[in-house]
Amino acid sequence: MDRVLILAIFLTLFCNFSLIAEVESTKFKIVNKCRHTVWPGILTGANRPPINPTGFTLKSGKSKTLSMPTSWSGRLWGRTLCSQDSTGKFSCETADCGSGKLACAGSGAIPPATLAEFTLNGDQGLDFYDVSLVDGYNLPMLVVAKGGKRGGCSSTGCLVDLNGGCPAGLKVARENGSETVACKSACEAFGDPRYCCSEAYSTPDTCGPSVFSLFFKHACPRAYSYAYDDKTSTFTCASADYIIIFCPSPFTSQKLLGARREAAELPLVNKSMMYIGRQHANGVSSGWVPEQIMTSAISVVVAIAQFLLLL
Numbered sequence: 001m002d003r004v005l006i007l008a009i010f011l012t013l014f015c016n017f018s019l020i021a022e023v024e025s026t027k028f029k030i031v032n033k034c035r036h037t038v039w040p041g042i043l044t045g046a047n048r049p050p051i052n053p054t055g056f057t058l059k060s061g062k063s064k065t066l067s068m069p070t071s072w073s074g075r076l077w078g079r080t081l082c083s084q085d086s087t088g089k090f091s092c093e094t095a096d097c098g099s100g101k102l103a104c105a106g107s108g109a110i111p112p113a114t115l116a117e118f119t120l121n122g123d124q125g126l127d128f129y130d131v132s133l134v135d136g137y138n139l140p141m142l143v144v145a146k147g148g149k150r151g152g153c154s155s156t157g158c159l160v161d162l163n164g165g166c167p168a169g170l171k172v173a174r175e176n177g178s179e180t181v182a183c184k185s186a187c188e189a190f191g192d193p194r195y196c197c198s199e200a201y202s203t204p205d206t207c208g209p210s211v212f213s214l215f216f217k218h219a220c221p222r223a224y225s226y227a228y229d230d231k232t233s234t235f236t237c238a239s240a241d242y243i244i245i246f247c248p249s250p251f252t253s254q255k256l257l258g259a260r261r262e263a264a265e266l267p268l269v270n271k272s273m274m275y276i277g278r279q280h281a282n283g284v285s286s287g288w289v290p291e292q293i294m295t296s297a298i299s300v301v302v303a304i305a306q307f308l309l310l311l
């Protein structure tokens with residue numbers, strides 16, 4: 001008799017826990033692996049449940065976990081080189097939201113900005129997510145889905161520092177300096193409908209990739225590089241939590257990324273483009289890392305990662 005009772009209590013508790021797990025919100029863990037401070041900004045989509053905070057400070061090496069409302073949709077990005085002037089007005093050199101305060105409070109990122117975009121609990125209960133360079137680029141970003149039950153749940157992002165290699169016409173230099181701090185989209189830089197997928201070019205059939213969008217796509221094959229880059233850039237997962245990392249190392253462990261089918265078809269980082277930032281930073285010819293040494297280094301890292309996976 002007692003045993004039945006204990007079993008009943010156990011089952012009740014277990015069911016309650018499962019129910020709690022069902023209704024629990026999606027967690028976003030936002031991690032700053034950059035050597036500098038990042039000021040994340042968050043914009044909620046129209047008619048979606050709001051989230052607080054909409055902007056905060058994240059020092060190098062720190063992280064912050066947010067509970068996102070069910071069915072939340074919106075975007076998240078990292079502002080850099082922010083400061084407050086003598087009148088108390090807050091602004092950032094890249095991806096500023098123009099609010100004059102730390103909180104973005106309903107304002108989006110002023111391009112160029114690398115954007116992580118989410119629609120939670122969409123069609124068939126799936127979360128849809130991507131990392132977009134359609135509005136340009138300012139920081140390397142990675143989105144990792146953890147504990148997902150359905151969908152591909154692949155990691156996506158742009159792991160390469162594209163500021164160093166940014167084409168001349170797209171560069172944004174630091175205020176009062178020469179250092180490139182962001183890289184514009186061709187649409188923003190030239191306003192040509194061909195690059196913006198607008199006017200006569202407003203359908204997937206009429207708007208294709210350009211030499212500029214290919215610069216982004218080659219370096220970061222999984223990120224959105226122009227408005228209709230859907231096929232290779234949108235990822236889905238159900239009931240997952242997400243880790244959003246600023247400045248992930250290009251060697252981010254295989255264990256974290258998971259060994260998924262989709263991932264095998266589309267590399268997260270184009271190895272031949274990986275050192276684009278460093279090459280330019282060091283002055284072209286002197287900074288080159290011989291390709292063979294690079295390839296061996298990558299193989300060793302991959303081998304170590306695979307070994308760790310077996311443990």
Ligand SMILES: *[C@@H]1O[C@H](CO)[C@@H](O)[C@H](O)[C@H]1NC(C)=O
Binds near residue numbers: 175
């Ligand atoms: C850039 O220079 C101008 C004029 O010298 C100055 O007012 C401004 O504060 C400087 N901005 C930064 C970020 O140093």
Ligand SMILES: *[C@@H]1O[C@H](CO)[C@@H](O)[C@H](O)[C@H]1NC(C)=O
Binds near residue numbers: 218
């Ligand atoms: C990697 O970059 C090279 C040259 O920049 C390009 O030809 C190739 O298509 C890229 N690979 C991917 C998967 O985008």
